[in-house]
Amino acid sequence: MSKVKVSYLILIMFLASACATTIDESLPYTDLPEIQLAAKTKLFAAPGNALSALxxxxxPVGKRxxxxxxDKDxxxxxxxxxxQTLGWIPTIFVRDGVAILKSAVVIDPLPLCASFLGTxxxxxxxxASTSAGSVIVQGSIYLPQTAPSFADALLTITTNSGTVTASDYVHLPLTASSTLILFTAAIDNVQVNSTIAFDLSTVESGSYSFQAAFFSDGCGDKLKRSASNFTNKLPVSQPKSVHDKATSELTHNGPVTTSSATPPISATVALSTTQSGATPAMTPTPTPTITPTPTRVVIARSAGIERPRTVCANTYQTxxxxxxxxxxxTDSRINVRSDPTTRANNVVGKIEVQDMVTLLDGPECGQEMVWWYVRSSRDIVGWVSEGVADEYFLAFHANGTGETVDASSVREDNSSSSANTYPELRTSLLAKAQRSSVRIENFAPQRERFIQALIDHLNDFNQPGLNAQTMSSALQSADAGDRVNGAVRHIWKDWVNNANSRGFNVNSADxxxxxxxxxxQLVIRLIQGRQGRxxxxxxxxxYSYFTRRESSHVWNDDMKSVIGAINREHF
Structure with missing residues (x-):
C-alpha cells in the first residue's frame, strides 16, 4: 500500500479526569462533515496557542x-x-452551515501552562527535547484503509533519559474504511536533548501516518495525574471505548446524537485543572448539538472560550x-484618550456600551494595560484600553463575512444595511412593543437592542420562501410587539438571573x-450585539417565532413551551 502522508497533530487531553472527551456513538460516519472558511487562517497545533502554527x-477564503x-464549547x-494536514481553526473563521455538524470527538485541550515544544x-x-522536566506527548495514528498488519499493533514509546510514567489511547473508526487512534503519554525527568522515539514495527510500513506533539508541563500543582494501566506500550489496534447514552435538552431534526463515550480506563494519565489530588471517575458528557454562530465572536476570559495571546508584559493578554x-x-461607557495613558485631562470622548470601534493601530503597552488606537462608529478617534486586570472592555465583532476589516476603509457601524432599507419598521415594531400588554419589566433597553438586531439582520434571510421581505412582513403583524416583549423578558431575565448566581457578565459571556x-442563545446574542450572520x-x-399560531397568553405565561418547540423544530 502506498504511503498516504497525513500530517496529524491531535493536541488534546482526552484523558482529563475533570472533563472526559466525548465520542459520537454514531461513528463510523458515511462521510466526514465539511465546512468552508470565511476568512484566511492558519492551522494550529493547539487551540488558542499562537506559537503552534502548523x-x-x-x-484561503472558501477553502473546504x-x-x-x-473543543467542548x-x-x-x-x-x-x-x-493531508490536520489542525485547529477558530470557529469564527467558518462560513454559515455549521450549526448541525457532527463532531466525531469532543476534546478538552491542554491548558496554556503546558507549553508547546514541537512535533x-x-x-x-x-x-530531541528542548526542555528539561516533565514532557507531555499528544499524538495520533491514522489509517486511511484498515491494514491486516494492524490487527496486533503495539505502539512503544522509548526515551534515553527520563521515564514514561503513564499513557493511554482511544481508537476511533472515523468512516467504514478509515481509523484514527489518539494517544497521550507523560514522561518525567527528561533532560535537555533527551530523545523520545516511537515504534510501530509490527505494522506494514506505508499503511498509516503518524504524528506526535510535545509539551512541557509547566503547570505545577494545577495539573494532577492519576495512575494508568499503561506506560510505554499501548495496544492501539484494540478498540477501547464504551458508548454510554446521555440525554440533553438540545435537539435537532432527525436522530438525536447526544450520546457520549469515554475510555473504560480504571485510571488515567489525565491532567486535571483542579487543585485536588483526587481523580474523580470520568463521567460521560453529551455531545453538544448547540448552534454556534457562523461568525462567532471572542468573549470574555471568564467564559473560557478564547485563549488570548501575550503582547504586553505584566498585564492581561490581548x-x-x-x-x-x-x-x-462593559456595563458603562469607556474613555477615549489622546495618548495611551490614564493621565489627567487626556480624555477626548466616551464610547457607549455596545458601540463598535475600528482598531486603526496598536497594540501599545502602558500602565499594565493593552491600548488600541480606534475610531468609533460616531467618529470619535483616540486611544482606548482593551481592559483591566479582571475585565475586558472590548470584544471582537466579526463583519458579515467573518473576514477582518480593512481599518482604512471602515467609518460606520459594520452591521447590515437592513436598517436603511426598512426605515419605518423599527419605529413601528417598537411602538407595538411599548403598547403591548405583555410585561417587559425593566428590560426596555434590551428590547430596543433586540428590535434593532432583528432589523439589522433582515438581509441575512435567504432561504427558499424566506427572504428579507418575508421576515419584514412577519415583524409587521399585529402581535409582533407581544412576541418581542415575551422573548426579551423571559429569555433575558433568565440570563440575568443566571449571571447573578454564577457571576458572569451579561454583556460579554457566551x-x-x-x-x-x-x-x-440566538436571542441573547442578538441583544448583546454579538450575533454573526x-x-x-x-x-x-x-420566522417561526414571529408567525406561529399561539394563544395570546403564552407570551406572558408559557414562553418555555414555545422555546422548547422551536428548539425541537429547528435545531
Whole structure:
C-alpha cells in the first residue's frame, strides 16, 4: 500500500479526569462533515496557542475542510485540509452551515501552562527535547484503509533519559474504511536533548501516518495525574471505548446524537485543572448539538472560550488584532484618550456600551494595560484600553463575512444595511412593543437592542420562501410587539438571573458555553450585539417565532413551551 502522508497533530487531553472527551456513538460516519472558511487562517497545533502554527501560510477564503472534532464549547474545530494536514481553526473563521455538524470527538485541550515544544511526524527519527522536566506527548495514528498488519499493533514509546510514567489511547473508526487512534503519554525527568522515539514495527510500513506533539508541563500543582494501566506500550489496534447514552435538552431534526463515550480506563494519565489530588471517575458528557454562530465572536476570559495571546508584559493578554472591529462590552461607557495613558485631562470622548470601534493601530503597552488606537462608529478617534486586570472592555465583532476589516476603509457601524432599507419598521415594531400588554419589566433597553438586531439582520434571510421581505412582513403583524416583549423578558431575565448566581457578565459571556439552548442563545446574542450572520436554521427559528399560531397568553405565561418547540423544530 502506498504511503498516504497525513500530517496529524491531535493536541488534546482526552484523558482529563475533570472533563472526559466525548465520542459520537454514531461513528463510523458515511462521510466526514465539511465546512468552508470565511476568512484566511492558519492551522494550529493547539487551540488558542499562537506559537503552534502548523503552516507558514494561511489557508484561503472558501477553502473546504473536513471536520474531525471540536473543543467542548465549539469555539475551535479540529479539521483536515486536502486529506493531508490536520489542525485547529477558530470557529469564527467558518462560513454559515455549521450549526448541525457532527463532531466525531469532543476534546478538552491542554491548558496554556503546558507549553508547546514541537512535533514529530515520522517513526524513523527520534525527537530531541528542548526542555528539561516533565514532557507531555499528544499524538495520533491514522489509517486511511484498515491494514491486516494492524490487527496486533503495539505502539512503544522509548526515551534515553527520563521515564514514561503513564499513557493511554482511544481508537476511533472515523468512516467504514478509515481509523484514527489518539494517544497521550507523560514522561518525567527528561533532560535537555533527551530523545523520545516511537515504534510501530509490527505494522506494514506505508499503511498509516503518524504524528506526535510535545509539551512541557509547566503547570505545577494545577495539573494532577492519576495512575494508568499503561506506560510505554499501548495496544492501539484494540478498540477501547464504551458508548454510554446521555440525554440533553438540545435537539435537532432527525436522530438525536447526544450520546457520549469515554475510555473504560480504571485510571488515567489525565491532567486535571483542579487543585485536588483526587481523580474523580470520568463521567460521560453529551455531545453538544448547540448552534454556534457562523461568525462567532471572542468573549470574555471568564467564559473560557478564547485563549488570548501575550503582547504586553505584566498585564492581561490581548484577544484582538489591528484592523478588526470590536464592540464595547462593559456595563458603562469607556474613555477615549489622546495618548495611551490614564493621565489627567487626556480624555477626548466616551464610547457607549455596545458601540463598535475600528482598531486603526496598536497594540501599545502602558500602565499594565493593552491600548488600541480606534475610531468609533460616531467618529470619535483616540486611544482606548482593551481592559483591566479582571475585565475586558472590548470584544471582537466579526463583519458579515467573518473576514477582518480593512481599518482604512471602515467609518460606520459594520452591521447590515437592513436598517436603511426598512426605515419605518423599527419605529413601528417598537411602538407595538411599548403598547403591548405583555410585561417587559425593566428590560426596555434590551428590547430596543433586540428590535434593532432583528432589523439589522433582515438581509441575512435567504432561504427558499424566506427572504428579507418575508421576515419584514412577519415583524409587521399585529402581535409582533407581544412576541418581542415575551422573548426579551423571559429569555433575558433568565440570563440575568443566571449571571447573578454564577457571576458572569451579561454583556460579554457566551450563552453557548454556559449551557443555554439554541434559541435562547440566538436571542441573547442578538441583544448583546454579538450575533454573526444568521444560519439557515436560525432564520427559520426567528420566522417561526414571529408567525406561529399561539394563544395570546403564552407570551406572558408559557414562553418555555414555545422555546422548547422551536428548539425541537429547528435545531
Amino acid at each position: 503552516t507558514s501560510s494561511a489557508l 475542510l473536513n471536520v474531525i472534532g471540536s 465549539r469555539a475551535w474545530w479540529l479539521v483536515m485540509a486536502d486529506n 514529530a511526524d515520522a517513526l524513523d527519527a527520534a525527537w 484577544r484582538l488584532f489591528k484592523g478588526q472591529i470590536a464592540r464595547v462590552i 450563552p453557548g458555553s454556559l449551557g443555554f439552548t439554541p434559541f435562547r 444568521l444560519a439557515g436554521n436560525q432564520q427559520r427559528a426567528l
